[in-house]
Amino acid sequence: MSEQEEMSYSQSIQEASSSITRFPLIPIRGVPLMNHIANNFDSIQAFSPDPSDIFIATYPKAGTTWTQEIVDLLVHNGDAELCKRAPTPVRSPFLEIFSPPPIPSGLELLTKMDPPRIIKTHLPFHLVPPGFWENKCKTIYVARNAKDNMVSYFYFDKMNMTQPEPGPWGGYVHKFMRGELSWGSWYDHVKGYWVEREKRNILYLFFEDIKENPRREIERIMRYLDLSLSDEVISRIVELTSFKNMKENPMSNYTCIPSNVFDQSVSPFMRKGEVGDWKNHFTPEQLKMFDEDYEKQMKDVDIPFRSLI
Ligand code: A3P
Secondary structure, three states: OOOHHHHHHHHHHHHHHHHHHOOOOOEOEEEEEHHHHOOOHHHHHHHOOOOOOEEEEEEEOOOHHHHHHHHHHHHHOOOOOHHHOOOOHHHHOOOOOOOOOOOOOOOHHOOOOOOOOEEEEOHHHHHHHHHHHOOOOOEEEEOHHHHHHHHHHHHHHEEOOOOOOOHHHHHHHHHHHHHOOOOOOHHHHHHHHHOOOOOOOOOEEHHHHHHHOOOHHHHHHHHOOOOOOOHHEEEEEEHHHHHHHHHHOOOOOOOOOOOOEEOOOOOOOOOOOOHHHHHOOHHHHHHHHHHHHHHOOOOOOOOOOOOOO
């Protein structure tokens, strides 16, 4: 992709501003997806990656951008300047995203890039194009504890003018529990990839682990990608992917998206980047109800989530 094409990404969103709205959700195999995604679902399903492509899958707000930055730096040997060549969604396209023209879809961006590409998705396991598994693409899944994930999504839905209106927090908790948000149920999402992780050789990571010890988790990703970087380069990647640095980096903080689409005055994309912010949001009654429901929805798996106390 040329520099001009990369620059034109923000301009294309600007040009489409008048058709940007809080898009309705349409269910695809039981998963509510933005109408532009749902209407193009067949072409998304038909996408065939290259075996060398790297796939990053998450439920929205679980640490996708963080992981995309880490992976881009790992595959480019920690070259900070190279990893500032374009904003995150251009460097690492969002597989299923479709928006009003002239905004390029994820598929359009991907066709203009040579493999190996770093491809992002929020699709639950059962909606991933089968080509990813047929071609044995390396897949990194990042899961974040349900409560922090929901808080982060709540603020994102406030500032992202393409997502349905979140409404008040109390009602949002119920929508989350019922799987009514874009990309569906958090519970099904984290379970879907968990049960398939061994068969599909998926590296299943946790946001809380990366936060606790970024170096250890970055080294795990490095080994999974069959890379071998020096200690010095790893240290640089740890530093470049700190919350503070990514918040200040215009190529990772989503300031590439015009403010009438991502209104960062409502809530910044790089909001807090913490574990346990949920404690500032749940009432004791909401907590009790949520925890009881969580037990039921998660009873069939034993995924070692933390920060649920
Ligand atoms: P908060 O809203 O809790 O701050 P995604 O990229 O999947 O949309 O996830 C966004 C969430 O990851 C936001 O969480 C954001 O602040 C957090 N995040 C992004 N980069 C981070 C980093 N380098 N360190 C910690 N958290 C980060």
